[in-house]
Each structure stands twice: as C-alpha cells, then as structure tokens.
Amino acid sequence: MTGARTIVGATGEWELVIGLEVHAQAATRSKLFSGAATAFGAEPNVQVSLVDAAMPGMLPVINGAAVDQAIRTGLALGAEVNRFSVFDRKNYFYPDLPQGYQISQYRHPIVGAGELRVDLPDGRTRVVGIERLHLEQDAGKLVHDRSATDSHVDLNRAGIPLMEIVSRPDLRDWEEAGAYLRKLRALLRAIGSCDGNMEQGSLRADANVSVRRPGAPLGTRCELKNLNSVRFLMRAIEVEARRQVGIIEAGEAVRQETRLYDPQRNETRAMRSKEDAHDYRYFPDPDLLPLSLSDARIERLRDSLPELPDEIRERLIGEYGLTPYDASVLVAEPDAAGFFEAAAQGRSGKRVANWIVTNLFGALNEAERPLAESPVSAEALGQLVGLIENGTISDRIARDVFEEMFRTGSSPQAIVEARGLRQIQDADAIDAAIDAALSANPGQLEQYRAGKTKVLGWFVGQVMKATRGQANPALVNARLRQKLDPDGAG
Numbered sequence: 001m002t003g004a005r006t007i008v009g010a011t012g013e014w015e016l017v018i019g020l021e022v023h024a025q026a027a028t029r030s031k032l033f034s035g036a037a038t039a040f041g042a043e044p045n046v047q048v049s050l051v052d053a054a055m056p057g058m059l060p061v062i063n064g065a066a067v068d069q070a071i072r073t074g075l076a077l078g079a080e081v082n083r084f085s086v087f088d089r090k091n092y093f094y095p096d097l098p099q100g101y102q103i104s105q106y107r108h109p110i111v112g113a114g115e116l117r118v119d120l121p122d123g124r125t126r127v128v129g130i131e132r133l134h135l136e137q138d139a140g141k142l143v144h145d146r147s148a149t150d151s152h153v154d155l156n157r158a159g160i161p162l163m164e165i166v167s168r169p170d171l172r173d174w175e176e177a178g179a180y181l182r183k184l185r186a187l188l189r190a191i192g193s194c195d196g197n198m199e200q201g202s203l204r205a206d207a208n209v210s211v212r213r214p215g216a217p218l219g220t221r222c223e224l225k226n227l228n229s230v231r232f233l234m235r236a237i238e239v240e241a242r243r244q245v246g247i248i249e250a251g252e253a254v255r256q257e258t259r260l261y262d263p264q265r266n267e268t269r270a271m272r273s274k275e276d277a278h279d280y281r282y283f284p285d286p287d288l289l290p291l292s293l294s295d296a297r298i299e300r301l302r303d304s305l306p307e308l309p310d311e312i313r314e315r316l317i318g319e320y321g322l323t324p325y326d327a328s329v330l331v332a333e334p335d336a337a338g339f340f341e342a343a344a345q346g347r348s349g350k351r352v353a354n355w356i357v358t359n360l361f362g363a364l365n366e367a368e369r370p371l372a373e374s375p376v377s378a379e380a381l382g383q384l385v386g387l388i389e390n391g392t393i394s395d396r397i398a399r400d401v402f403e404e405m406f407r408t409g410s411s412p413q414a415i416v417e418a419r420g421l422r423q424i425q426d427a428d429a430i431d432a433a434i435d436a437a438l439s440a441n442p443g444q445l446e447q448y449r450a451g452k453t454k455v456l457g458w459f460v461g462q463v464m465k466a467t468r469g470q471a472n473p474a475l476v477n478a479r480l481r482q483k484l485d486p487d488g489a490g
Ligand code: ADP
Pocket: 017, 018, 019, 020, 021, 166, 167, 168, 169, 170, 208, 209, 210, 218, 219, 220, 221
C-alpha cells in the first residue's frame, strides 16, 4: 500500500509510473558557450553572438559559472559530482537550432545519481531518485504569431545554459509529481542556481508517464513535453494516464511517443513518435575538451551552499515547534521559510505557520499570485498574530482583518482602529450584553432552568452576535456560567 492515487478503469485498478525531466536555466549572466547576455525579455535577436548563430569557424568556450551552478545543484541533491564529463553533439534539424546539433552531455554527465525528498500533503514522504543532471544548450524560439504568412526565429534563447535534471521513474501519481516539481524549484531557488520562474520558461518539465497493474513490470511510456506550470503538469499527467488506461482496456497497445498537452481542451495530442538515442548520432564535440573538475573546486562550491530546504525544515520543527506538514509546506514554497521566520519574531511559531499555510496561501492561490507579490507583508502578518496573542482581537475578527489587509494592504492596527474591532475584555460591558440577552429571551432561559444545559451555548452565540463578534468568547462563557449558575460546580 503506497497511498498514491490509482486509476480505476473498467477492468480494475491501474498504477501510474512517472519520471520527470526538468530543464532548469542555470543562473548565469552569459550563455553556456558564448559571452552573449541571458537577461529575460530583451528585443528579439539582440542577445546573439556569432557562436550562438553558428557562424562557420566559431568556437565554443565553456562558461565556468554555468559549470559551478551545475556542481552546486548536484551537491544540493546529494548527488555524485563526476570529476570527468564530456560534451556531446546531439544531431537533429530544426529551424530554431542553427548549429544543426545541440551540445549536451550524454554518456558522461557532470552529475550522477542523487535524490530528492518529497513530503506529501497526507504526511507520506517519498524519496525520489535522481538519475543524473547534465548541462546542455537551449535552442532558439520560433515565433508564429507575428505574421499570417511567415514564421520568425528569435535566437536570444539559443545557447542559454540548461541543467537537465532527470528523475528515476519513482513518482506514482500527479500529486507526487507536482510536489516533486515544487520541491525541486524551492531547492534551486534556495541555492540560487536557477530562478525557478516557470512563467518565463526558466524551469520547464517533461513528464514521462506509463500505467501498469499494481506491481507489474513497467509499461510503455509517453513523454509530455514542455509543461510550464505545476498545475498543467499535474493535469497533463492525469489525463494522459486515463488515456492510456482507455487504450489498454480497449485491447490496444500504447505507442511510445512524444505528446503535447493542450490546457484549453485538457487533453494530450501526439507530436511525434519517440526517437531513440541512436537517431541523434551522438558523438563528443571535437571543439570542446572534456570537463575535468578538481576536488578543491567542488569543496569550495560545497562551502558556498546556504542552508538547504530539508535542513531548514528540521530547524523549523525543532526551533519553532512546527508540525512536520507545516514545515514541509513552508520549505516547498519559494521564499516562504524566510517569510515565516520574519513574521514569527517573538510570536507563537505554530500560530504564525498556520496563518501562512491556511489563510495567506489560500488567499494567494485564489488571487493567483506568488508569495513575492503578497499584499500582506511578513511584518504585517506578524503584527496581526500579535494582536490575537495580546487579546486585542479574537481569531474570528482576525480573519476579517486579514481579509481587509489582503484587499487593501493596510496594517492590522489601522484596520482594527478604523473599524473599532478591539475585543471587548471589559467584564461590565460583557455583563450588560449578557443581561440584555437573558431578558430578551425568557423562553430559552426557562429551558435552561428546566435542565436543558445546551442552551448555554446558544446564549453565548447571542452575546457574540450582539457584540458583533468582539466580545472575548472565553470571558462571555465564564460570566454567563456565573450568572446562570452562581453557586454551581463550574
Ligand atoms: P530518454 O532519454 O529517451 O528520454 P530515459 O531513459 O533517459 O529516456 O528516461 C527519461 C525519463 O523517463 C526518466 O525520467 C525516467 O525516469 C522516465 N521513464 C523511463 N521509463 C519509464 C516508464 N516506463 N514509465 C514512466 N517513466 C519512465
């Protein structure tokens, strides 16, 4: 029993098998083999050197910064860093590839086996094997929507350094795949080897998906190309797996092929039949020496790594008493652990984490905004929790205040003052509200006296309503008991 989701078809249960190939743009100022800039959003074809345009006679020169980022990423994945690796030519024709081949690493990648720990919402943890990480160039981009008759080529992306991170087929459903991609993104951002920006294409995932009877040998896979958000990745995997189950249950065989996901129609479509490695005629690039790394370089880069997400997670549990789940969510979301620590200064970490994970992430999700664009700052969220903790407002009122903070960006103090939301702590004021509720509802009072003690809760509700939720509920409870039952046991 793995706890992963399965698909129940007409003939029984099917298990999913998923392996991800993630392309992460290495954070460098210049390209993998040229000095051209990598900044996002430039005018087409202004960041193209003669090397990127594959002019005859141009020679590639390896960018040490890209190599460093690959090494740092390998170390953060707990992987073997290979002292010896080789750049190969992967030969194919496409109009966005002026060289007629992509420089990649095939037989000898710079990083070998590693692993990534993925914490799932239901409390399970899956340790996903990483097969390898290799360095390669990105291709250019074809632009089809500028003219009705012509296509254009933008080579700004051509030659941008990519780290391709290949997982083992260890993922078992779309939730796991989504959690893996989130965690990987958080790791890359934490060490600064990739900005993780999926909208800008700095991080893209290809998903290999197959289905099988639980525990059976691996089935035939299809590869879903260029999924550029976690949501699309998850949806694409689910529809693709259902498609494969349908094919097999109809008595046919899944064909190994490359497919594209269409988010509008929520379906996958065949793009091309799958090439095998021998179709690419890989061979070592004669213009580049093999990469040879010294132990000193690797150790220097190991020392440059900041605290990693799994280490932060352990610390949040130990130092702030967070639940493992809250701690996992905070480290899997870019910037969230830092946000949490800033907000938790001098407050209950558990309460702050709960506000972030439940209320803030909920609101951000709904608004489709990343944490970096949160209208509520860490400081303001901390202040809100402070107002709950010093009794100024109740949890109930805090939710309204939060909603207004999120909408307007105002500080919690300003909202509480402007709307007069301070919690009523004053016993006399509460007594007055209780007396009013009791004399307005003689029938219920009668029932209480006749032994229907549940009515007490109903009276608490009346007092809370009369005070617009501002009375301190614990105090209302205590005073009410006192009044109804002056010499009672409670
Ligand atoms: P290729 O280079 O042709 O894409 P690889 O063997 O490198 O093939 O595998 C690519 C990805 O496919 C890896 O992430 C791997 O885990 C995954 N994979 C391999 N076999 C299967 C399978 N039967 N079902 C799902 N994923 C698979």
